[in-house]
Amino acid sequence: MEDGRTYGNGGGGEKVNVNQSVERLSDSVRKLIAADPTVSARISRGEVLPDILSSAEWAEDWKRQCRDFAQIEVLKGILVRYGAQPFELESLSRSLEEASDLAGADIRVAVAKLRRSGVLYAVRKAWGDRLIYLPEDGVALWQPHLFPAEYVPLAESDSRGVVRKTRNFRLPLALEMLSAWQEIERRPIERTAKGSIHRADMQRLIAHMRLTPEELACLPLSYPDRDQLPPQAALALDLGLCCGVLCPFPDVIGISKSGLEAWLSLSLDEADIRLQELIMTRYCSAEPALHLALSSMLSLKTNVWHLEGLPSSNQGDIETRCKSIALLESFGWLERGDWQGSPVFRRKSVIVREVEHGSPFLIVQPDGEILAPPEIGMRTRWTLSQISENVTADAVFIYRLTKRACENAYRLGYTLQSAVRFLERESRKPLPEPVLGALEDWFSALGRTRLTEVTLLRTESIDIAEALLRDPELRAHLVEQVGDKDFIIDASSYKRVSGLLRKAGYPPLETKRIAVAENSSEKLSDDENKGWIRKLNVVSVFESDRTLPVTEDLFPGLDDIPAAWVTRPRRYHHSTSKEIVRRAIEWKAQLHLEHEGKSRLFIPTEMLGEGPDWTVKGRWRSSPGDGKARLENVIATVGATEIAEIMIALPQVEELETD
Secondary structure (H helix, E strand, O other): OOOOOOOOOOOOOOOOOHHHHHHOOOHHHHHHHHOOHHHHHHHHOOOOHHHHHOOHHHHHHHHHHOOOHHHHHHHHHHHHHOOOOOEOHHHHHHHHHHHOOOOHHHHHHHHHHHHHOOOOEEEEOOOOOEEEEOOOOHHHHHHHHHOOOOOOEOOHHHHOOOEEOOOOOOOOHHHHHHHHHHHHHHOOEEEOOOOOEOHHHHHHHHOOOOOOOOOOOOOOOEOOOOOOOOHHHHHHHHHHHHOOOEEEOOOEEEEOHHHHHHHHOOOHHHHHHHHHHHHHHHHHHHOHHHHHHHHHHHOOOEOOOEEOOOOOOOHHHHHHHHHHHHHHHHOOOEEEEEEOOEEEEEEOOOOOOOOOOOOOOOEEOOOOEEEEOOOOOHHHHHHHHHHOEEEEEOOOEEEEOOHHHHHHHHHOOOOHHHHHHHHHHHHOOOOOHHHHHHHHHHHHOOOOOOOOOEEEEEOOOHHHHHHHHHOHHHHOOEEEEEOOOEEEEEHHHHHHHHHHHHHOOOOOOOOOOOOOOOOOOOOOOOOOOOOOOEOOOOOOOOEEOOOOOOHHHHOOOHHHOOHHHHOOOEOOOHHHHHHHHHHHHHHOOEEEEEEOOEEEEEEEEEEEOOHHHOEEEEEEEOOOOOOOOOOOOOOEEEEHHHEEEEEEEOOOOHHHOOO
16 A cells, blocks of 8 residues: 655746755755754755755654744645745735734744745745745645545445446546657647647547546636637646657647657656646646645545545535545546445555566457556557557557558558567567468558658759769769759758858759758757646746845834833833834734733734823734634723733744844
């Protein structure tokens, strides 16, 4: 059974993950983070900062050692409200002040401490405003520790009574994408002059996919021509571009040979984990509730049935959970069932099980059908798609050798010998005689005629043609003479021949020329990982905030007031008490009041009245840190004469000082 998951670097380069966030920090901030006890111990063991701050073990240690109730509550609030979306501190403060028992000062200090611990990061816009963010892989890092999955697992004995829900079989997303990308290899996706996808190409692509627009409706996907291009097609293009398998050429989207080679070197489970990372960080991060729900489900152990219902759920939770389960089911990562009338689900393992007697193998039948068991790797599947036709795509793939498939294989560079060698190696036995005979027959007719794209070099007279033949450099590029005056040259040598003609004194007059890439196998875009789907609220375009706030930044003017105002409760004249209250309102800090014979905490919001008869409006709160405290919903009013002693109760800020 597999436990949890490993989320690493996301694709696309628009939001940033933990590693990228750490790399963007200034040296001074990095040193402060490295001084944290949970970090410094690991550095002394030889670990590096980016790896430490992205590890689940460090996150667990940090959570266990953190005794600051405000930091935990603020981090929870960020996960629920923003997920991996950037936010302004004021926005977070407003929402948490209304929903929790924290004062604005508690929230500001907690965010500063979380930044100093390497949990949160910040960037500055060009005009100076600061954005705070949790890195895109931070939701998966912190969810298990702050919002552990509450789904109730069934006992092994009860699991035997689960009835699986019947529906169309779904491939793991890695194989679903592989099928779509194989179609793009057969015929690249053409783009219009405006960059749109041709309708016919779009229809070809989605014909090889089982995903539907309805199943992807919960994902906030933003991309060009959304009213024309179905979301499953956009998903296939985006994931292909982000994984480097696809590459944008001038007029088409095609296969990147180097990217494909790297992708096919992955095992099926590695590919699916990579796609899980991209689904979470590129799409789900725009919906914090969905992001958190999916992260929770993907943290469950595989192959263990869980009840769908949670002990405590509101209607919004139920709707998000249903969307999450349906989405993961459509990706082939989850299956559903029924146990004694209750809906259940379980994560499907993407780990390929071990095969007895060595590695998995193909089964080639005498009628030309090829059976590919679930354990067959992606590289073998890709080659099969090049030399045969896919008949069915279920747990066991079925391919068929055909004459048309052999023509496609020949176009891709396969010969009879290489096709036979591949099939016999992967099936571990000689091909059946009928199959070998059919392949020999089909391949024998191939290559006898050929259509080649060339360029015609025309001359004005026989004399000029003969002069060109006498030039050794030019003659090397003249593939064939046509008649007395014209020559065929290879299209790829167009630029070279043009330069040689000018050098020889015969500058060519260019008529219509079809543009051909000098090496179509190489990508023409420098940004191989540029996706098709846009990511919102990007932070990588902004400069990393190079400093951390200190006490004076959080509480301007603190050094200008008497120290007693923030150190111990005392009795003051009404006018002094009024100034203390005003300063607390300015800082959004709480007050420690002696009121009606009791010491209580009060969060002031508004000062009313002038002179000695002023009053302050706000809400009472219980002692911080018990995890259950909540502000009273009723707004209270406290008069100047009701206050016996008063003090501004600031959060602990000593650890923020850098001197």
